Amino acid sequence: MKPVSRAVLCLALGTAGALAQSVISARSGMLHYVEGQVFLGDKAVESKFGNYPEVKENGTLRTEAGRAEILLTPGVFLRLGENSGIRMVTNRLVDTRLELLTGSAVVEADDILKDNSVTVVYKDTTTHLLKKGLYRFDASPAALRVFEGEAGVAGADPAVEVKDGKMIALDSSLTVAKFDKNETDTLDRWSRRRGEYVAMANVSAANSIRRSGTSWLSSGWAFNPYFGMFTFVPMNGSYYSPYGYRFWSPMAVYQLYRPRPVFMGGGYGGGGYNNAGYRSMPQTSSGYSGVIASAPSVSAPAAHAPSTSSAGAASAPVSRGGGSSGGGAHR
Numbered sequence: 001m002k003p004v005s006r007a008v009l010c011l012a013l014g015t016a017g018a019l020a021q022s023v024i025s026a027r028s029g030m031l032h033y034v035e036g037q038v039f040l041g042d043k044a045v046e047s048k049f050g051n052y053p054e055v056k057e058n059g060t061l062r063t064e065a066g067r068a069e070i071l072l073t074p075g076v077f078l079r080l081g082e083n084s085g086i087r088m089v090t091n092r093l094v095d096t097r098l099e100l101l102t103g104s105a106v107v108e109a110d111d112i113l114k115d116n117s118v119t120v121v122y123k124d125t126t127t128h129l130l131k132k133g134l135y136r137f138d139a140s141p142a143a144l145r146v147f148e149g150e151a152g153v154a155g156a157d158p159a160v161e162v163k164d165g166k167m168i169a170l171d172s173s174l175t176v177a178k179f180d181k182n183e184t185d186t187l188d189r190w191s192r193r194r195g196e197y198v199a200m201a202n203v204s205a206a207n208s209i210r211r212s213g214t215s216w217l218s219s220g221w222a223f224n225p226y227f228g229m230f231t232f233v234p235m236n237g238s239y240y241s242p243y244g245y246r247f248w249s250p251m252a253v254y255q256l257y258r259p260r261p262v263f264m265g266g267g268y269g270g271g272g273y274n275n276a277g278y279r280s281m282p283q284t285s286s287g288y289s290g291v292i293a294s295a296p297s298v299s300a301p302a303a304h305a306p307s308t309s310s311a312g313a314a315s316a317p318v319s320r321g322g323g324s325s326g327g328g329a330h331r
Contacts, residue, residue: 028072028096028118029055029088032230033194036066036082049228055088060101062086067187069194072096074220075111075132075232076118079194080104081187084139089121097121100137106191107135109149110232110241111219125170128152130161134242136188142170147181148242192243199245201231207257209233210250 031040031053038045039062040053055061061068062085070078070086073093080086084103090096099121109132112118120127120137129135133149144153145167152159153168160176162168167179205222222233234249241247248256 026093027054027091028070028076028093029059029091030071030230031055031061031068032071032077033069034066035068037064038062038066038068039064050225055086055091057088057091060085060087062101063103067190071221071230072098072107072118073116074113074218075109075234076116076129077108077110077194077198079106079108079187079191081106081190095119100139102139104136104138104187106187107137108191108195108242109133109135110239110247111234113219122170124172125153125155125174127170128154128159132239132242133164137170144168144170145179195241195243196245197227198229198231199241199243199247201227201229202233202247203253203256205231206233206248206250206253210253214250216250 031045034045034047040055041060045053045068055070061070061080063080063082065082067082068080070080072078073096076096078086078098081104084105085101086105087099087101088097089099093116095117097119105120107118107120107129109118109129111132112129118129120129120135122137122139122142125142127135127137127144128151130150130152133151134147135149135151136145136147137143138145144151144162146162146164148164150161150163152161153170153174154160155172155174157174160168160174162176165178165181166176168177169175201224202222204226205224209216209222216233216235219235220233221230223230232247234247234252236249236251238249238252239247
């Protein structure tokens with residue numbers, strides 16, 4: 001497969017804290033991850049590290065016994081279930097439109113930047129994502145479920161707003177009803193796992209950008225070579241995804257890496273407790289050796305997991321959409 005055709009790719013060698021790779025793209029539609037049988041047009045997709053084909057305008061992507069993840073505008077992922085298909089109508093960041101042809105898809109929108117737009121078409125209905133959130137599209141029976149967020153759905157009649165916990169029939173009736181958010185399937189659970197892995201990759205990616213001194217002027221994608229995947233990095237503050245996973249900006253992530261003060265108290269053997277609840281080490285001949293609280297280590301599947309020694313390794317900034325993330329933490 002050929003790499004993304006609408007990107008400028010640079011490779012630089014440096015230390016673990018330096019930038020390793022940067023890609024600047026002005027389009028949606030990068031095929032980020034595949035499992036099983038996935039076809040771009042009529043050609044089977046082979047998974048290769050660092051090689052990300054593009055779903056071009058009017059191009060189709062379909063799955064058989066497989067799944068696929070596509071990067072849309074910065075912070076928005078589309079995950080396609082088994083025996084499903086989509087067509088990329090337009091791939092501009094300011095107007096990303098795709099058509100659900102068959103099957104099911106989940107859209108995780110961790111942020112929708114001010115100048116970006118994401119729309120999903122199914123037959124005679126058009127769904128415009130109005131807020132960050134979690135959206136499930138199905139072709140049979142044709143419906144949209146809004147787990148979190150808000151969408152505007154239009155057909156022959158004026159648009160209907162659909163909010164958290166509501167579903168709408170994607171037919172001429174546009175009937176709105178409640179649904180049980182706890183009733184999920186394998187696609188929903190796979191999408192949650194993918195959302196967790198992407199958030200895990202964010203930490204060292206954001207820290208690498210911070211250490212490099214690069215100006216991060218807008219929320220965007222960043223590539224983490226040790227996880228072998230892209231992740232979302234907000235412009236500032238920290239955001240929570242619809243799944244509850246946290247995405248750090250380069251400035252905000254510093255609080256995870258800065259040394260914590262250790263307060264020593266009295267106690268048997270010279271030990272004590274610090275303010276993080278850890279028992280401190282006893283005094284040595286050269287002074288005290290304290291225990292510093294840090295974020296717990298986590299693991300990812302073999303295809304994307306770094307060794308524990310590279311948890312803070314380098315990542316590089318990549319594509320940026322128009323506008324800015326607009327500020328601090330979203331909870």
